[in-house]
Each structure stands twice: as C-alpha cells, then as structure tokens.
Amino acid sequence: MNARGLPGLAPNLTDKTWLHGDGSYDFIVALVQKGVPKPKQASAPMLPKGGTNLTDEQVRAVAAYVYSISHPPKP
Ligand code: HEM
Incomplete structure (x- = not known):
C-alpha cells in the first residue's frame, strides 16, 4: 500500500x-524490466x-513514479 512494501514480500x-x-532512475x-x-529479504x-x-x-513511467516518491524535492 502506498509503495511502502510488506515485510517478507x-x-x-x-x-x-x-x-x-x-x-x-536508470x-x-x-x-x-528484469x-x-x-531477493535479499523477501521470501519470493x-x-x-x-x-x-x-x-x-509504461515501465519508464512507473519507474519515474517510483523515483519521484523516493526522491522528494528539497524545501
Ligand atoms: C510494476 C510494479 C512494481 C514496481 C515498479 C516494483 C519496483 C521495485 C523496485 C524499484 C525494487 C528495488 C528495491 C530496492 O532495490 O530496494 C523492487 C524490488 C522487489 N520487488 Fe518489486 N516492483 C513491482 C512489483 C512487485 C510485485 C508485484 C512484487 C511481489 C509481490 C514485488 C516484489 C519485489 C521483491 C521481492 C523485491 C526484492 C526485495 C528483496 O531483495 O528482498 N515487486 N521492486
């Protein structure tokens, strides 16, 4: 939910x-893609x-989204 993950998943x-x-981003x-x-922590x-x-x-678009939520702009 909200890209915050789930322990083990x-x-x-x-x-x-x-x-x-x-x-x-790259x-x-x-x-x-790959x-x-x-996995290092997840079981599957x-x-x-x-x-x-x-x-x-669409992969580039979702990657841009992930980049944006993990690199918030500085105030
Ligand atoms: C389009 C949808 C998805 C995107 C954009 C995405 C994105 C990512 C990214 C960026 C990482 C690397 C995180 C890191 O290096 O810390 C990652 C890792 C991972 N993702 Fe996804 N993911 C997607 C769908 C899923 C789904 C559906 C699952 C399974 C329920 C999943 C399971 C995992 C696991 C197991 C890892 C590796 C965690 C580990 O090494 O312990 N992902 N994902």
Whole structure:
C-alpha cells in the first residue's frame, strides 16, 4: 500500500534504502524490466515487470513514479 512494501514480500520504495542498486532512475527502469530473481529479504522473487505486461513506455513511467516518491524535492 502506498509503495511502502510488506515485510517478507516486497521492499519499501519510498525510503532511501536500496537493496539492489543506487536508486537512480536508470537503475529503477532496469530493475523493473528484469525483476529480482534472488531477493535479499523477501521470501519470493519479483517477476519481470512485477508479473505484468507493461510496455517499455509504461515501465519508464512507473519507474519515474517510483523515483519521484523516493526522491522528494528539497524545501
Ligand atoms: C510494476 C510494479 C512494481 C514496481 C515498479 C516494483 C519496483 C521495485 C523496485 C524499484 C525494487 C528495488 C528495491 C530496492 O532495490 O530496494 C523492487 C524490488 C522487489 N520487488 Fe518489486 N516492483 C513491482 C512489483 C512487485 C510485485 C508485484 C512484487 C511481489 C509481490 C514485488 C516484489 C519485489 C521483491 C521481492 C523485491 C526484492 C526485495 C528483496 O531483495 O528482498 N515487486 N521492486
């Protein structure tokens, strides 16, 4: 809910902690495309594109969304 994850299932995407890379937009795009075959904390993998059939454009859009909620603008 609200991209905050669920322990054992999926990570919080709104914080500054990145388990699989640097949190950059390019990292997020690549991760969503590929999924996470070997999770570090969750008990099951993330499928490519989260198990959806998003287009490349939709993957870029959802990655931009994830980037925006994890990199709030400074006041
Ligand atoms: C389009 C939808 C999704 C997006 C945009 C997305 C995005 C991400 C991102 C950016 C990460 C990397 C987080 C990090 O490095 O800390 C991640 C990891 C992960 N996601 Fe997703 N995800 C999606 C769908 C899902 C779904 C449906 C599941 C399964 C219920 C899932 C399970 C996971 C798991 C297990 C990890 C790795 C956690 C670990 O290593 O312990 N994701 N996801």
